[in-house]
Amino acid sequence: MxxxxxxxxxxxxxxxxxxxxxxxxxxxxxxxxxxxxxxxxPILGFGGCFNELGWIALQKAPEVERRTVMAALFDPEKGCAFNYCRLPIGANDYAAEWYSHNEHDGDFAMERFSIERDRRYLLPYIRESLAYCPEMTLFASPWSPPTWMKFPKAYNRGTLIQTPDNLRAYALYFRKFVEACAVEGVQIAAVHVQNEPNSDQKFPSCVWTPPQMRDFIRDYLSPEFESAGLPCQIWLGTIERGIDHYGAREGYKDWAGFILDDEKVRGIVKGVGYQWAGKGAVQRTHLAYPELPIVQTENECCDGTNSWYQAHYVFDLIWHYLQNGVSAYVYWNMVLEPGGASTWGWNQNAMITIDPATGRAIYNPEFYLMRHFSAYVRRGARRxxxxxxxxxxxxxxxxxxxxxxxxxxxxxxxxxxxxxxxxxxxxxxxxxxxxxxxxxxxxxxx
Incomplete structure (x- = not known):
């Protein structure tokens, strides 16, 4: 031995x-x-989220340093070997500005859909990672639909206006995004319908109920993908609570259980994504649907101090998710500037910090913690x-x-x-x- x-x-x-x-x-x-x-x-992999502010921070490092950072994250032999990563559809709270891929009111046919903005930040970030890991699994989720589909008409807070025209157009929006990324050489393996659908946030967000998400998947998103012949999977996520005690009065205390009770949806959905307080529902979902993979979709981000104590807290999170049936664990911001401020003022941790004054990369405690898992636990491993x-x-x-x-x-x-x-x-x-x-x-x- x-x-x-x-x-x-x-x-x-x-x-x-x-x-x-x-x-x-x-x-x-x-x-x-x-x-x-x-x-x-079986383990699907480990990774992080591609966010605009991460790529912007990387541009403040010399090219040699930037390539060293990317290798540290994605090189399968010398780095963290990340191979299961997330990207936003439109803006999230770590985009430089809030945006969607179609802000043209009433364009239900999505004739003016465009991912032009992503060519500036997200696509270069992802392509550079693919140079190290061509077999990367990428999944995507929106934080907000286009504002003209929402009430109130804003990126933050609000809900999707649930009309047939809107729902058909929004399904087409997902399809257009997956197809446009493929043209750019970025294959989206799966989409999750909404980031944190049970939270009305200060940053880009959109509240859904379980019945609304069930019906959208079954009656609009799946038919749209099927008609286009998209190989992209549809997942139930990214659920940030999972157990909604208030929703019990409406019959959906268990978010995933309520949606997956629909036989047709159960045949569509290929996995479930949980984050944050969703950790309380992981075991329940794994026991109820052991054949469905579950992924942890967003690591809790702490407060930007990047302390060794916080790394131990994250170890406990990883342990909890893996012991309760999760097949992939996804960090949040892989790279940020010092302090890690979001566009709405919350300082958050990052694996690597780029000092904008010197361009030097600082490897924070959670970089080493993630590497302890991801560098050696291979895709297909079993717990x-x-x-x-x-x-x-x-x-x-x-x-x-x-x-x-x-x-x-x-x-x-x-x-x-x-x-x-x-x-x-x-x-x-x-x-x-x-x-x-x-x-x-x-x-x-x-």
Missing amino acids: RIQWIQSTANQPWTTQTLPPAGEGEAPASARLRIGGPVGQ LELAGNWCVNAVGFVNPGGETVAVIQNAATTERTLRLTLADGADYVLTLAPESFHTLILHSEA
Whole structure:
């Protein structure tokens, strides 16, 4: 058995450790972890969201530095190996300005639809990533429809006016977006109907009820895609709560369950996307529909301070989602300027910060955390059974190539000693630094 061990602490991220030989030393019984066989969902990948402010920040770095950052995120051998990423359809809160792809009132035929703006920011960002990962899976979602389809007529807040003309036009809007991206060499694998449909936001947003989303998917979006022969999938997402206690009075406490109870929609929808408070519904959906993949669509963003403490909070999020059936985990802003201010004033974390004064890239704690997972857990990996008291601080996988990967957290402020028992019974003793992350890659020798 050959074992690689990578450790990250706040002061020394991404260092290679030497693993003691099997059977040496004794670990306290209070620190044990046993790795078993495959029990969980296949992994689709890890990634982040392509946002305009990220590309704008990257332009403030010299070309060599920018390429280094892109390799750090997407290179499958030397970087995070991101391969499952998101992009907005129109503006979100990390667009430089708010926009849609058709602001021409009453253009139900979408004759003036255009993604010209995306040629300035999002498409170059995505194309540069594809140079490292040509097999990237991309999914897209709108934050707001065109304003003339909404009440009130604004990007933020409001709802889609639910008339047949509007709904047909909006389905066509999705189709036009997928087709226009394909012309640019960017293949959209799936669309999610609405970002956070249960929230009336200060930034681009649109409120939907579960019955409205069900009917739009069944009666408008799916027929439009089918008539065009689009291979693009339709997913139910991105749901930010999932359990709506107020909606229980209307019969839809469980968002996904209500929509998927419709037999026709159930045959259309190819997966479910959850983010933020949607984490409370992941287990319910996975147990009810184990055949449907679930993805975590937007990592919680904290406050722009990019602290090591916040990275530990995000580890807990990743652990929760993966242990409860999620097949992909998607970070939010991969790159931002210092502070990470959104267009509506919320400072948020980023994996990498570009100093606009010097053009230097700063690799933040969550960059290393994401890399501990994404660099070694391959597409098609399956989650492993873990046992012992340390299983709440670890996630295990077996890759298609046969390697076992374990990602382990020591959240304590003190050093901890861990006895790791493999499926074949071999024991290893590891001393884990305080407040640290670890990745073990176990290669079976022929």
